Amino acid sequence: MSEQRPLRIIxxxxxxxxxxxxxxxxxxxxxxxxxxEVGILCDSSTGGEHEDALFDDIxxxxxxxxxxxxxxxxxxxxxxxxLWDAYKKIKSLRPDVLHGHGAKGGVLARLAGxxxxxxxxxxxxxYTAHGGSLHYSRSxxxxxxxxxxxxxxxxxxxxxxxxxxxxxDTYTKRVGRPRTQTRLIYNGISERDFELVxxxxxxxxxxxxxxxxxxxxxxxxxxxxxxxxxxxxxxLSALMIGDGPDRDRxxxxxxxxxxxxxxxxxxxxxxxxxxxxxxxxxxxxxxxxMPYIVxxxxxxxxxxIATRVGGIPEALGKDSEAxxxxxxxxxxxxxxxxxxxxxxxxxxxxxxxxxxxAVFSATVMAKDVLKLYRDLLERRAAKTSKATS
Numbered sequence: 135m136s137e138q139r140p141l142r143i144i145x146x147x148x149x150x151x152x153x154x155x156x157x158x159x160x161x162x163x164x165x166x167x168x169x170x171e172v173g174i175l176c177d178s179s180t181g182g183e184h185e186d187a188l189f190d191d192i193x194x195x196x197x198x199x200x201x202x203x204x205x206x207x208x209x210x211x212x213x214x215x216x217l218w219d220a221y222k223k224i225k226s227l228r229p230d231v232l233h234g235h236g237a238k239g240g241v242l243a244r245l246a247g248x249x250x251x252x253x254x255x256x257x258x259x260x261y262t263a264h265g266g267s268l269h270y271s272r273s274x275x276x277x278x279x280x281x282x283x284x285x286x287x288x289x290x291x292x293x294x295x296x297x298x299x300x301x302x303d304t305y306t307k308r309v310g311r312p313r314t315q316t317r318l319i320y321n322g323i324s325e326r327d328f329e330l331v332x333x334x335x336x337x338x339x340x341x342x343x344x345x346x347x348x349x350x351x352x353x354x355x356x357x358x359x360x361x362x363x364x365x366x367x368x369x370l371s372a373l374m375i376g377d378g379p380d381r382d383r384x385x386x387x388x389x390x391x392x393x394x395x396x397x398x399x400x401x402x403x404x405x406x407x408x409x410x411x412x413x414x415x416x417x418x419x420x421x422x423x424m425p426y427i428v429x430x431x432x433x434x435x436x437x438x439i440a441t442r443v444g445g446i447p448e449a450l451g452k453d454s455e456a457x458x459x460x461x462x463x464x465x466x467x468x469x470x471x472x473x474x475x476x477x478x479x480x481x482x483x484x485x486x487x488x489x490x491x492a493v494f495s496a497t498v499m500a501k502d503v504l505k506l507y508r509d510l511l512e513r514r515a516a517k518t519s520k521a522t523s
Contacts (some may be wrong), residue, residue: 141165141376141507143231144173144198144224146246147239149180151377151402152345153426154235157174157321159192161233164324164500166195173198175242177205177219182377184402186490198227205238221246225253231507233260233295237267256518257316258510261287262295265444266422268304269349272441284309295503297321298424300444317506320448321424323433324498328491329460330435331409338371338398339474341412343405343427344419346378351418351441354463356387358418359397361467366475372397375408391491409434413480414473419443420461432490437480439469449485449494456483492513 143165154175173196189200201223203216218392224232224246234243240261247259267284268275284305287388288294293315296302301491302318340362342355350438352374363370374384374397381399388394400408403429409415415431415438422444429449431438442457450456455472460505473479 141170141504141511142150142173142198142228143170143233143507144175144227144229144237144243145218145233145235145241146175146224146237147235147484148177148207149236150176150185151181153321153423154186154239155185157262157427158235159188160322160324160496161500161503162192164496165504166197168500168504170504171197173201173229175203175224177204179204182402184377198229205242207238212239217242221249225250225459228255228456229257230511231258231260233262236264237261237284240266240287241283244287245272248290251365252384254465256511256514258507258514259290259292259349260295260506260510261291261293262297263301263305263373263423264297265301265421268301269280269421270308270425281309284289288313292514293317293506293507295319298448300445300448301423315510316501319366319499319502319506320445320494321429322494323426323429324496327430327433327496328487329433331406333413334410337410338373338412340370340372340414340416340470342372342374342416342418343408344376344377344417344425346374346376346381346384346506348380349420350378351420351461352380352384353387353478354461354472355416355417356384356391356393356397357463357488358416358466360393362470364397365471370474373400373411374398374401374411375403375411376403405430406434409436410438413437414439414470416466416470417441417446418466422446422451427478429490429494432484432494435487437473437506439466440449441466450483451485454483454485 147154150269166172203220231249232243234240244259247257267280270280291314296318316504344350346352359372415436417440424445439456441460443460458469
């Protein structure tokens with residue numbers, strides 16, 4: 135296969151929010167700029183004005199367009215019709231590469247890609263979990279089912295892409311040692327994300343930025359904020375920025391604890407706007423893969439306080455004092471207090487920007503992903519040629 139031939143690449147995922155959407159947007163932009171034709175297939179029922187604006191940003195890079203179909207979060211009989219509709223749309227675009235992201239995106243890309251293989255298309259089928267089904271435990275019946283499905287889908291997968299060491303190790307532990315090709319390719323942020331974002335004159339002490347659901351730990355943020363005030367001995371201020379299914383519950387939690395006037399809530403916004411509102415970014419997640427918010431915060435020069443989960447230690451440093459025990463508001467409050475009362479705490483704990491750029495760059499990420507696409511297609515073409523000769 136010629137190195138010069140542009141590839142036709144489609145990314146499949148469910149919800150156009152959060153880290154998966156950010157990951158795909160970066161790949162779309164980088165690969166489009168490199169001369170390839172790229173498209174997206176995702177859910178039509180999630181996202182709001184913020185996500186619509188993000189889609190508008192990348193439309194000029196989507197030569198294969200934006201296709202949206204209803205994709206439910208949970209497994210349902212309606213998935214059959216959705217898969218058939220999605221397959222027909224994908225087939226009409228004649229992709230070289232189908233890259234699934236997250237559990238539902240992975241199913242869609244691999245089933246559609248395998249169906250195209252039956253019709254003699256030379257298409258590469260890839261899957262990146264982004265945490266997703268790997269958050270399930272073998273101890274539950276649902277977890278056993280989900281993880282067994284991951285195992286079965288390996289037969290429909292040309293390559294598994296892991297976005298951090300943690301995700302790779304977790305896959306091996308919960309699903310099993312991969313029986314297909316794998317590649318470790320870290321999430322990366324673009325050069326524009328390596329620009330320092332100064333804090334506003336009316337900045338608050340702490341911000342939480344992300345989905346408002348328990349997995350991400352907003353309730354821990356509220357608990358730890360109250361405990362931090364007691365440790366410091368004075369009132370503090372904070373903002374929770376994001377949208378999600380549990381927003382009203384967190385608001386009620388703050389009001390019940392008398393924090394309603396000291397913790398504000400704002401809808402999802404561009405991350406640079408959010409970063410201007412505080413120097414200290416708290417990431418209290420109960421589970422993660424490699425969250426973009428941590429990388430973006432580091433690139434913007436923010437002070438990150440985060441739980442020791444997923445790939446976060448790979449970004450902050452495995453022995454970083456900024457890491458706290460998961461699901462532990464007391465430990466989180468201790469570090470939050472240190473961040474604002476210990477002189478030069480940021481300089482002592484945050485990794486240098488150049489070190490972050492060398493590992494977590496979108497340019498490096500996109501280059502490595504594209505090389506994998508090429509390798510898989512060349513191998514497939516060689517196999518097909520041998521079989522027909």
